[in-house]
Amino acid sequence: MATALASTSSNLRLAHPLALDSGQALDRVTIAYETYGELAADKTNAILVHHALTGDQHLASPHPITGKPGWWDRMVGPGKPIDTHRFHVICANVIGSCMGSTGPASEAADGTPYGMRFPVITIRDMVRAQVALLDALGIGRLHAVVGGSMGGMQALSLAANFPERAARVLAIAASARHSAQNIAFHEVGRQAIMADPAWQGGAYYGTGRTPDKGLAVARMAAHITYLSEAGLTDKFGRRLQDRQARSFGFDADFQVESYLRHQGISFTERFDANSYLYITRAMDYFDLAEEHGGRLADAFAGTPARFCVVSFDTDWLYPTAESRAVVHALNAAAAPVSFVELKAPHGHDSFLLEVPALDRVVAGFLNG
């Protein structure tokens, strides 16, 4: 296998409080980030990659808890579509998360974890924090900003709110707003967490109990939305798990049940339940048109960036129609935009998986 990609892990403490959409300000903000590849002397070869809901800054380096390869290891590296021979790639943990950037598990001013005292944040707040990081790094204009899913929302938000900061914007399997269905699925997850007695109103840090059951159920429900119906059928069908016949009980008789349970449990080992609440809330609040007077095209008016929007035909979480709405708005704003709906069997998760056409589009767009 490939050798580990040289990466640099860093933490930045923002010098000033971060003003939030809620009207509050977040003080003493830390941003944990990784970089790959060298920054050119003129600082024009930087690419900012935004991660998704449960992603992190470990883009192409092993995850410190699970030891698994970085979540976009297949896309980022020497000679890969996001080529670290050429580009300086930055990936920062979003605020509200739990992998080093300030979030609900971080210490508040009184020295105890925020818990539910952490302010509700938005996608734009996450982007503001990362723009502050770029400021601190002295990077004025990115070669590109790239993201899938919630990462794509951040990329669109950065394009709309900081139009001078990126020459290219690549949004994959994303949307300009959360639909009723998107919000509904997230609400199921949040209710599962908050219904777990171990959640304790969010003040579970240091109690020796964490709402793992609730968080696991939230992950199970969400995981279904990341896969396609055909993908699930292909992978599991109605096959039974390690048994010849049904148990006439409530064990994980079916492989798909066993798989989801495993996904749920392993997720709790690497993710904080309160972070899950805060980040899903930020996604639900996301509506780029609303932020710009109700017309999505106005969000991109006068943008100097080139855009590329990619959807997957089996993604029912952020279906092609959502990408088309973005493209429509970009056309109305006369922005140069490419759009392609790729065929891939994996549903929403296709952006993380083996889709050769995606590699070609990403490489082509970044090099073009």
Place this chain on the structure above:
Amino acid sequence: MSRLRPDLAVIAEHVAPGSRVLDVGCGDGALMAVLRDEKQVDARGMEIDPEAVEKCVARGLSAVQGDADRDLADYPDDAFDYAVLSQTLQTAERPDLMLAELLRIGRKAFVSFPNFAHWRMRASLLWHGRMPVTRHLPVSWYETQNIHHVTVTDFRQLLADKGVRVERSWFFSGDTQLGPLGANWRAEYAVYLLSR
């Protein structure tokens, strides 16, 4: 101009430098690339085939995967100096409506199409009683995408009915450009520059 198909070469030659062009059915972006590289044109494309869109993106071109029958409605009025529709009119669900869309989005439009009244077509029907299969329309009737065969005379009539102005027209047999005389017999395909 670079080695473009003759109808595309004519279009590339007559697009004003520095203008904005929408190429509807842009394929792999051959015309857009020439317009960008040789005429500093701001070119955008629409293409139904995702693999062709991919090729456009890889060339640094802006192309949107879309169905011209449906998705032209997404573009605002007067968004482009020119809308280009090459060898695609005859595949449209409603060629008349597509023509109207082109001239809504673009102030001018280039339209090229194969002429179904070319003498070889006529001969095929007259002598053999068969739907023609020629070098310009090489696909049998049952699998062709051409659902609205059109002749030069039909097209002229459509323009007259819709009040569309012809700025220029070009006629070709193979790679050879012909005069307008007897075009409905002699031309394998035609290129029109139209305005409202």
